[in-house]
Amino acid sequence: MTSDLRELYQSVILDHNKHPRNRGTPRDANRHAEGNNPLCGDRLSVHVTLADGVVRDVGFEGQGCAISKASASLMTEAVKGRSTAEADELFRAFHALVTSDPRSEPDTSRLGKLAVFGGVREFPVRVKCATLCWHTLRSALADGHVVSTE
């Protein structure tokens, strides 16, 4: 990764940390789950308005480190309007990215802006920060309960 790209990625993460998108509970939300990453102290809840198998709206609340907040913010943007199957595919691609070998060339073709988290794979302790919101979203879409990444 070039240092220019690294800086761009960092600035996207900092921006979403400072100005999180889709904060709060959407109107008509009918699913929610709580997520907890005790290693870092990240806690968040994800609220979804699910209709006909599509994520019509999604929001999140909670507290955590910059990575966990920025990840939740970017995730809500990425999955809004997508089917649960598409959201699942995104999760899989995202998870594969952040857990891939830092020496390998990452496949970010389907990830769009979520590719900014590629740098996380160099910091294994941060992987749970980045994936917490996704585990919580999947739980909300499945049935809604408390998830812990521990």
Ligand code: ZN
């Ligand atoms: Zn964290």
